[in-house]
Amino acid sequence: MTDHVVIIGGGPGGYEAAHVAAQLGADVTVVDTDGIGGSAVLTDCVPSKTLIATAEVMSELAGAAELGVNFQDLEGDAATTIRVDLERVNARVKQLASDQSSDIARRLIRDGVKIVQGRGRLDGTGRVVVTGTDGGEQVLEADAVLLATGAAPRTLPTAQPDGERILTWEQVYDLTEKPSELIVVGSGVTGAEFASAYLNLGIPVTLVSSRDRVLPGEDADAAAVLEEVLTRRGMNVLSKSRMESVTRSGDTVTVTLTDGRTVEGSHCILALGSVPNTDDMGLQEAGVVLDDGGFIEVDRVSRTSARGVYAAGDCTGVLMLASVAAMQGRIAMWHFLGDTVHPLDLKKVSSNVFTAPEIATVGWSQKSVDNGEMQAEVVMLPLSGNPRAKMQGVHDGFVKLFCRPGTGIVVGGVVVGPRASELIHPVSIAVAESLTADQLAQAFTVYPSMSGSIAEAARRLHRV
Incomplete structure (x- = not known):
């Protein structure tokens, strides 16, 4: 008998879960309100990082003179000002977000997933009631429901947005x-x-x-x-x-x-901050427990307190990252449909702050080491000594690694610098696979490269 899965929310937690469930043979329906991709694609991750991509170019141009690059206007005089056309930037941002949303929807349809436009809520009997854009209602039978409704920007009575200034x-x-x-x-x-x-x-x-x-x-x-x-x-x-x-x-x-x-x-x-989109969904009536902030309480395989109801993403408040939402959704479907599943391990999650410079982290933190939660040896290596960094005019940033005393297993790391989101990956692999600092150090790196600093930091953690 085919399992019927209804997913409320079309963001990363929802659409990634839909792909897994369809792959495993379930009949899958995604109930979506604001557009496939959710806030991650339409109003948050994709738009903001597209905007930041333009800002990165501006940041690099600001340091171009140090590398011997000068700008001139059409008359041959030195150009002293570089300007951004914010209207064009934002038009590109919104177009990319729209294109990404359409691409995700096409892939869902290709996998046989049905998409229903409307707002879904639980009726307490294992079914999902969908209110469409025209006000009409339809009822979807479900053997399992995944709640992936996301969160919205928090506002205050004394600080109300007007959408203009x-x-x-x-x-x-x-x-x-x-x-x-x-x-x-x-x-x-x-x-x-x-x-x-x-x-x-x-x-x-x-x-x-x-x-x-x-x-x-x-x-x-x-x-x-x-x-x-x-x-x-x-x-x-x-x-x-x-x-x-x-x-x-x-x-x-x-x-x-x-x-x-x-x-x-x-x-x-x-x-x-953010507030979860969990109001008026019939959750408490269906036995779904919420915390004091309105977030859905889940275990490490994305189960809520209600039988057959799972939740993923920002509405759970577990860790507000698109990658975590996607993994929670996949885990939920793997668990419900009987596939191999590994519970969510937040100590293996890599994350990044897309500032300039970027800040990427994975595993145990300096704070955890300082307060005694984790015993670890720490090495911090400034990027200013890295040959590639010198060539590129990079003066700010560092690599920091944490490893267990005795075993030398890498348990965490921090990278601060350009494209730290890419540089953290070898550290993430080390943490995920319990590699030692020696194993990380002995892997070849390109010379010159920023990643050479990761290997160098690992070498400094070697103990005879």
Whole structure:
């Protein structure tokens, strides 16, 4: 008998699960509200990293003179200013997001997955009720349901976006003119990424941080490097400054801080975290337990507290990364359909902050070592001594490795620098496969290359 799987949500957790379930012979229906790909493709990961790609080019051009590259205008005089056409950038961003969404939908249909437009909810009897865009309802029978509804930007009553000058990170792609002065409220990953990107696009940026440093949840050494680079490039970082309210008067936005200070700009991006899309879905009535923040509680194979109901992605609050959402969705289907499954192991997840420089991490952290959760030897190697870094004019960044004393097994790492998201991969393999620092060191690296610093750091962890 064919198993019927209904997936509510078309983001990474949903569409990756759909591919697995279809491959394993299930009858699969994806109920989608906002567009296949979800926020990851349409309003978050794909758009923001496309914007950041342009910012990276601007960052590299800023250091071109050091490499002997000069720019000239048509008359032969030296060009002193490079400008970004934000309207063209955002048009490209939205087109790429739309194309990616269409491509994912085509692949789902190719695999035999049915796509239903509408909002799905549980009815408490193992079925899914879908309210269509026309207000009509249809009922889908399901042997298993996967909830992959994602999350939305958090706002406050005193800081309400208007879509024009007070913006969430989902609304910035409608800008057609460069802000003359941008204020970013929130110094977590999202806030730091947008602040870094717009700074490199030539826009004056003030970053309002309620904590004593940017990226309070990341490696402290990495955050210190980033903050030093941002301030050197002209960003105004207001640490230990909590936002009280954001208001607009005409073309001026005012951020009022709890200590009475005010910051004025032309635009403000609110990066205040996320809230799960779990309201009005019949979850609690169906026996699905939510935590105090409204996130769906799941175990390591993506099961909720309700029989036959799984959940994946940002709506679970486990770790808000597209890669984790996708893996949670795959694990759910592997588990339900009886395939080989390995429970989610967050210590093997690599992640990246797409600032300039990038910050990539995997495995155990410096904080865990410092507070005694994990005993590990640590080596940190600045990139400034790397031959390739010198050739490319890279002065900021480092490689940090953690390995177990005695066995020498690599249990974590941090890379700060250009394309750190790519450089972290050999460290991720070492962590995933329990390789020793010696094994990592003895693998050949290209000379000269940035990855040579990873091997060099591993060599410094060798013990006779």
